[in-house]
Amino acid sequence: MSQSGSRKILAVASAGGHWQQLMQLRDAFADQDTVFVSTHADNAQDVPHNKLRVVTDSNRHRPALLAKTTAEVLWCVLRERPDVVISTGAAPGLLAIVFGRVIGAKTVWVDSIANAEEVSLSGRLAVRVAGRSLTQWAHLAKPGGPEYQGSIL
Amino acid sequence: MIFVTVGGQLAFDRLVLATDAWARARNHDSVFAQVGHCQEPPGFIAWQQFLTRSEFTEKMREADIVVAHAGMGTILTALHLGKRIVVMPRRAHLGEHRNDHQWATVSRLPAHLGVQVARDAEELAAKLDSPEKLPHASAGSSPERSRLIAYLRTFVSS
Numbered sequence: 001m002s003q004s005g006s007r008k009i010l011a012v013a014s015a016g017g018h019w020q021q022l023m024q025l026r027d028a029f030a031d032q033d034t035v036f037v038s039t040h041a042d043n044a045q046d047v048p049h050n051k052l053r054v055v056t057d058s059n060r061h062r063p064a065l066l067a068k069t070t071a072e073v074l075w076c077v078l079r080e081r082p083d084v085v086i087s088t089g090a091a092p093g094l095l096a097i098v099f100g101r102v103i104g105a106k107t108v109w110v111d112s113i114a115n116a117e118e119v120s121l122s123g124r125l126a127v128r129v130a131g132r133s134l135t136q137w138a139h140l141a142k143p144g145g146p147e148y149q150g151s152i153l
Numbered sequence: 154m155i156f157v158t159v160g161g162q163l164a165f166d167r168l169v170l171a172t173d174a175w176a177r178a179r180n181h182d183s184v185f186a187q188v189g190h191c192q193e194p195p196g197f198i199a200w201q202q203f204l205t206r207s208e209f210t211e212k213m214r215e216a217d218i219v220v221a222h223a224g225m226g227t228i229l230t231a232l233h234l235g236k237r238i239v240v241m242p243r244r245a246h247l248g249e250h251r252n253d254h255q256w257a258t259v260s261r262l263p264a265h266l267g268v269q270v271a272r273d274a275e276e277l278a279a280k281l282d283s284p285e286k287l288p289h290a291s292a293g294s295s296p297e298r299s300r301l302i303a304y305l306r307t308f309v310s311s
Binding site (some may be wrong): 007009016017019020021024025027029030032035040042043047084086106108110112113114115116118132134136138149150151152153 | 161206221224230232246254298299302306309310
């Protein structure tokens with residue numbers, strides 16, 4: 001955990017659209033001590049002043065790979081000891097939220113703008129696990145979560 | 154230059170073939186396609202299977218028009234760069250994706266963003282035949298994005 005006024009943030013997003021959306025939201029934590037986690041080292045180009053940790057890309061259809069990602073994400077959380085975990089998806093982000101919660105971090109999930117008809121499976125799981133769970137489509141908000149609090153578009 | 158992209162994960166031969174056929178018919182020699190694992194490479198337009206992140210960004214910047222699968226990452230990049238973009242959604246019933254979320258995405262995209270949608274080769278040709286009618290896509294000042302950022306900022310610092 002950090003000692004001065006600023007919080008330690010772990011911001012997690014798989015490469016591609018999820019990462020794009022996280023970049024659109026970075027002003028929300030730009031002035032904090034933020035470590036990024038993604039599935040492709042190229043994304044470091046977008047965050048030249050921050051540390052980027054790379055984990056294996058995987059999803060629930062690839063259980064062996066997912067096990068690897070799980071171990072890597074756990075390592076990130078234990079090493080960085082964030083105060084806050086924020087993720088725009090996908091599976092690695094949900095894992096970071098689960099582990100973040102275990103160490104007492106505040107956690108928030110932002111479901112992808114691509115999920116316009118239905119919240120993702122990870123998003124539905126996040127409603128139960130994350131401190132806050134958001135959808136970017138107002139018509140998908142439900143009492144008990146996810147909430148609608150704006151969108152990147 | 155017209156830049157065609159199917160994304161980094163799945164092939165999208167229908168889009169590649171449609172653009173190839175259009176370019177051949179119009180003798181348009183400035184088309185470049187990122188085709189992924191396509192079954193058969195296009196016969197007329199220039200192509201490459203995959204691009205690095207920087208190559209992709211470079212092509213997006215250079216493009217006068219982007220023709221793409223309805224992937225959110227590509228759409229967001231086009232909005233960010235203010236590009237003219239036509240997207241074709243992958244369809245589950247054609248075996249192009251395991252669900253129809255690209256179709257759902259394009260149905261829900263606010264019209265004011267200016268992203269054009271072509272559901273098939275015919276609609277794509279119609280869009281490409283009238284490039285002067287294609288707007289530069291943009292998310293504008295987006296009050297909803299400011300709202301979400303403000304919410305997250307409060308959450309993070311409270």
